[in-house]
Amino acid sequence: MLIGGVDIGGTKMAAVVANAEGPLARVVQSTAKSGTPLAVPEQVLALLDEVCREANIQRADLKRVGICSAGPFISENSYLALATPNLCGGLPGAQDLPNDWTSIPLEKVLRSVFADVVIRNDCIGALIAERNFGAVRNVNDCIYVTWSTGIGFGLCVDGHVLQGKHGNAGHAGHLLLSEVSQALCGCGNRGDTEGLISGRNIERLHGRSAADIFEAARQGDQASLAIVNEAAQWFGKALYNLAVTLDTRVFVIGGSVWLHHGDWIKSTVQREIASRLPSLTDGVELRTAQLRNLVADIGGLCLVMPEDWIAEWQQTTPWKRLP
């Protein structure tokens, strides 16, 4: 059997195909943002065509396709559609995008092509991937967090991966943290977690890329260090809020900011959690995502992967062969 996995992000789209032995090929493109809203689902199909060509298989041979996408999702005539500010230029608060889309009819288009397609928020897919193959195997109370261009979460409580009424559980990047900050989030909030510390908003607030600021801070630049310390404290407060809400045991953290800088900012983040309410925060662990930049495409595969492949892949770790 052949399956496909796709990760739709605000910047890039990745597709991977696999059989029982492991992934066969992977391709990455910049996400389409012009034309009609159909451009995105059509790009998913074209990208699957391309990755199938690379693997010497036919797209029609894919029995199941799992899609991880940036959210939020909305329901349109009972089909899931994307209402993602990073993709839809017609949404209030959206970035300066070359389109006026207010939604993207993702599920409707894909269901007309594939009989078996599963669509989930990207952090939910990443969470499932880390639970299957990464840093939180056998952990029933855990949260995947991405600290990157945006901030997102995938939530697992009592071994259940949470979806919510429209599959949007985990949008705690839009949790309000500061009533003082004027930091503006893409959603229109001021002072929410993403507004305060996402890569995009750190750049918008300080006029330099988050990558530059974090690297300068690591080298000891005091002004940059102050920005990073404050961001790490807000991040820790956001994780604390989730830990007391869901009685979480482990946070597994990915995204470019954390993957590059988690090593030296971890203690600041941990302190914000451990300094409060010991009955809930004692023993809460921060771990780094092991699947790193592959986490959401492998997450796409995990959404549609037969149970018996999981145990096999845990032994053989075939995703490590991907470039």
Add this chain to the structure above:
Amino acid sequence: MLIGGVDIGGTKMAAVVANAEGPLARVVQSTAKSGTPLAVPEQVLALLDEVCREANIQRADLKRVGICSAGPFISENSYLALATPNLCGGLPGAQDLPNDWTSIPLEKVLRSVFADVVIRNDCIGALIAERNFGAVRNVNDCIYVTWSTGIGFGLCVDGHVLQGKHGNAGHAGHLLLSEVSQALCGCGNRGDTEGLISGRNIERLHGRSAADIFEAARQGDQASLAIVNEAAQWFGKALYNLAVTLDTRVFVIGGSVWLHHGDWIKSTVQREIASRLPSLTDGVELRTAQLRNLVADIGGLCLVMPEDWIAEWQQTTPWKRLP
């Protein structure tokens, strides 16, 4: 078959016994706070004795007992114990209580008496009661909230009632909302939801009982109205934070503050939710708990109630016969 339900609160303890036809008797006492930490589980047993006497049955005839208790819970030698600041005077940040308890060995004592005992956070029990018999029947994505002496939550996502690693999911009363406020919570936080707006802390901040302030505000007193409006806005922000974290459809709200004043402050609370992130907040509803002051004792019964009683009680509403 006979079953028992107990609600252990910071102020009062209530016990109820029932058979398949409905509750037979209910008794209420002030919660014990002096002596050794065994005083609380011993009071549970004495209260069950008393309610059984009132119902003309023997305590030994109770096949199952369900306990709802104020939290947080901790694990002591694999038994659940209470580490509740409203009961344990030895905890950092605890109230001025006549004891130096740091924990209460609830499960250990009760398991030595009852073969079948289930212990859950009080808001989790209340949530289950409202899902069975109250305002959120057949709602898969809903949250029970109490706004009373404290602030607590019981969480349901995708039809799963969330417990967390030690049964403490829903302690979002300790979610940080304000980085400016010095309002002190019993847990030691400043500016968390409970610190800002619980009944106890409104009294502590303003020198008058919350009941007096809300009543004066309803009568038009401007100073009281300003306090209530601010509290309702914080409450709305807390609910917004939970709605975006869990993609919730309905909040069912109880507790003395809401039961007395929810009618006229609801629009302020609703506005704080609806003014943000429409893809997640559109259609979010606020409902008032229907089981009112009985919600946690009926919740105790619900923890141990045979499935077939539920459908029967939904028809006959026997809890309405309780005084």
